[in-house]
Amino acid sequence: MGTALTQDQHFAYVLRIGDNALILGHRLSEWCGHAPILEEDIAQTNIALDLIGQARMLLSHAGAVEGKGRDEDKLAYARDVLDWRNCLLVEQPNGDFADTIARQFLFDVYNHLFFTALTRSSDAELAAIAEKSVKEIAYHRRHSSEWLIRLGDGTDESRSRMVEALNRVWGYVDELFTMDEVDDAALAAGIGVDLAALRPAWDQGVSDVLNQAGLDLPTVTWSVGGARSKGHHSEHLGFLLAEMQFVPRAYPDSAW
């Protein structure tokens, strides 16, 4: 039994989950009006809204755990880049549609396993949010899996783009499963999830779909992390925040 979970660690733990949802949700919202076809435009926007809805619940809960009067909006709009605790994978740019699907698929498989485990959290609020979210995430996983199969097993061009896209984001995967002191404390307190224990199921889930797509596992050897633990983000997050936070920062406390 390690040291007890502090209030700060509890806050940090919930914040990481909420930040993943909000940043990925915002990324997908950038497809609105730009997706390859109308039907997919609606699908991506639906998924974006699912994630932003989850982020609202999670950030509200994080603010309550912190107990310093910060609500979901304060946490979403009044934090600078170094204070964000999402993983590197979700902040990567949309790129082409294969890039979006690669990022989404690798994250969806993780997120589905993570939220399934999170439903057993001893933080009752967190468990309830997970219970509500896990059905949405199961659909996200199905949707991105089906796309990955079709692009991988499609034309020569779709296949090569899918392979390149997977190679571009593969090095951000390890961060999803890297436990730090906050994760250890949350796990010991029964609130958090054993990330490392999710890895075998993730490996299996990902290779099943890649097999169906006729693709080999990427052989990328580089691996970076540090965003969800320490706020060491890629240069992309600052630009995302500049757009996402502009209106509330330019017109603080406006209502419309």
Add this chain to the structure above:
Amino acid sequence: MTTQGEWPLWEVFVRSKAGLNHRHVGSLHAPDAEMAIQNARDVYTRRSEGVSIWVVQSQNITAADPDDRDILFDPNETKIYRHPTFYTIPDEVENL
């Protein structure tokens, strides 16, 4: 599947609740049946409109020729005895 123009059109049928029939709600483009179901879910049931979805490729639907209207439908207009208008329907029956 490189452009939207090459994707087949699918007709979408949604059952709004258990016990009712699937109803035609519209159409969409999709590369295959599974993606058509997913697209239909996102386009036609995102506001809780349904509990079940059918899709069928539009080219598999055979339609009556509009020019046959005279032959097919007009003769029935004078056959009032085929309508069950001589029964009173209990108030409790909602979906007849």
